[in-house]
Amino acid sequence: MKSRSSTLHLGGADGIRAIACLLVITHHLSQFASTEGKLPWLQSLHAFMLTGNAGVSVFFVLSGYLLAIPFWRSYLNGNPFPDMKHYGFRRAVRIVPGYYVAILVSTMLTVLFNIPTENFWLRLSAAITFTSGFHYSTLFPNEVNGPLWSISFEVFCYLLMPVFMYALYRFFGKNQTFTKGLLFWIGTLGIILILNQFVHMFFSTDSVKKGWDYGWTGGAKYWMPNYNPIGFFAHFTLGIIAAGVAVKLNQRPDKHKNTATFSWISLGSLASSFVLLWLARNVPEFSMSLQQQPFYFPLYPLLIAISLCTASRSGLAAKLLDNPFFKFTAKISFSLYIWHFVVIGVSSVTWAQDFMGTENLSRWAGVSLVLLLVSYLVATLSYYFVEKPVLTWSTRERSSIRLVPKSVVK
Numbered sequence: 001m002k003s004r005s006s007t008l009h010l011g012g013a014d015g016i017r018a019i020a021c022l023l024v025i026t027h028h029l030s031q032f033a034s035t036e037g038k039l040p041w042l043q044s045l046h047a048f049m050l051t052g053n054a055g056v057s058v059f060f061v062l063s064g065y066l067l068a069i070p071f072w073r074s075y076l077n078g079n080p081f082p083d084m085k086h087y088g089f090r091r092a093v094r095i096v097p098g099y100y101v102a103i104l105v106s107t108m109l110t111v112l113f114n115i116p117t118e119n120f121w122l123r124l125s126a127a128i129t130f131t132s133g134f135h136y137s138t139l140f141p142n143e144v145n146g147p148l149w150s151i152s153f154e155v156f157c158y159l160l161m162p163v164f165m166y167a168l169y170r171f172f173g174k175n176q177t178f179t180k181g182l183l184f185w186i187g188t189l190g191i192i193l194i195l196n197q198f199v200h201m202f203f204s205t206d207s208v209k210k211g212w213d214y215g216w217t218g219g220a221k222y223w224m225p226n227y228n229p230i231g232f233f234a235h236f237t238l239g240i241i242a243a244g245v246a247v248k249l250n251q252r253p254d255k256h257k258n259t260a261t262f263s264w265i266s267l268g269s270l271a272s273s274f275v276l277l278w279l280a281r282n283v284p285e286f287s288m289s290l291q292q293q294p295f296y297f298p299l300y301p302l303l304i305a306i307s308l309c310t311a312s313r314s315g316l317a318a319k320l321l322d323n324p325f326f327k328f329t330a331k332i333s334f335s336l337y338i339w340h341f342v343v344i345g346v347s348s349v350t351w352a353q354d355f356m357g358t359e360n361l362s363r364w365a366g367v368s369l370v371l372l373l374v375s376y377l378v379a380t381l382s383y384y385f386v387e388k389p390v391l392t393w394s395t396r397e398r399s400s401i402r403l404v405p406k407s408v409v410k
Helices: 013-030 040-076 084-112 120-128 146-171 178-202 212-223 229-251 259-279 299-311 316-321 324-331 333-348 361-397
Strands: none
Touching: 013 040, 013 299, 013 316, 013 324, 013 333, 013 361, 040 146, 040 178, 040 229, 040 259, 040 299, 084 120, 084 146, 084 333, 084 361, 120 146, 146 178, 146 229, 146 333, 178 229, 229 299, 259 299, 259 316, 299 316, 324 333, 333 361
C-alpha cells in the first residue's frame, strides 16, 4: 500500500534535543558551585539548575519518538515491517564510533592521571559490550566520564523497541488502526511497569558501601535499581506513543489547520516541564515519581512527549524551538553529551583547580562559560572528524534502503 504521507514534519525535535543537552551540561556545571550561606533566591536557582539531569529523560523520550516514527508510519499505512538490518546498521554507525573513541580517551585519562579505578577491566569490558547498565559495579564505565552510563540503557531500548513493534505487527497486523496500536503500546507500558516492580523486588542493593561517599561504584549502588534498563524503557515508551500520535495527526486531512493551537499546546507542555523542575528543586531524590524512578516519572517525560508530538503539527513552536543555535546544538548533541564531562573534569584538575566547590559565583560563571565554549569546540571536532564521516559513508552504503530519515538520526 502506498503511504498516504511520505514525510512527517519533525518541527521542534532539534530544539528539544538541544534543551536536553544543555540541561545535562547545566546540571554538571552546577555541581561545582556552592551557594551555602548565599541569598535564598540564589540557593533556589542553584537547586533548580541541579534538576537539569532530567535532560537524560528527555533524550530517552526523544529517541523513542524519532526511532518509532518509521515503524508507526509503516504500520498505519499497511506496509511491511521495516528492514531490521538497516535499523541496526544505522543505530550502530550513529552510536559506536563516537562512543568508542570517548571510552578510549576516558580510559587513557584514568591511566594518565593515575586515578584509582575499582573493577577496571570489568567496567571497560562491560562498556565496550554495552552491558554496563546491568549491574552497579559496572554502571559507570570509568572514573572520568560519568555520563556514559546512559548509553548502555539506550542501546537496550534500541533493541527492545523493535521486539515489541514486531509483536504489534505479528498479532495486530490485520486491519491496522491507530487505536489498536495505541492500546498495544499502553499495554506495553503497563507490562514494563510490572517488570520494573519485579526488578525492585528482586534486585535491590544492600547498604554496604552504598552512596556517593564511596565513589562512582557506591553512587551507582545508591542509584540502582531506581535506575535500571527496564525502567528507562518506560520513558522510551512514552516517546514511542508520542510518535504514533504524531504520525496519526499528520495523516489527518486537516493537518495544515489549527497549527496555532498545537503550537500553544507544545510550548505550554514544554514550559510546564520547567515549572515541574522548579517545584521539584528541593524534594528528595526519587520521592516525586512512580516506582521511585528518576526524573519525576511519569509526569515529566509525559510533558516532553506531549510537546514533541504536538510540535509536529505546529508552526510557531517549531520555529522557536528550531532556531539556528538549537539546530547546531542538536547536530553535535551526542558529541556534547559524551565529551563535556571530560572537559569539565580535566579542567578542574589542571587550570581551574579552584572550580570545585567554589563559593565565588562570578568565578564559577566565568569558568563555566569557558568550559561550555570548549565543550562546543571539542564536540564540533568530534562530530566532523569522527561521527560525520561514518554517517556519510553509511548513507552512501545504504542509500537504496532508508528506514530512518536523515533528519531523524540522533
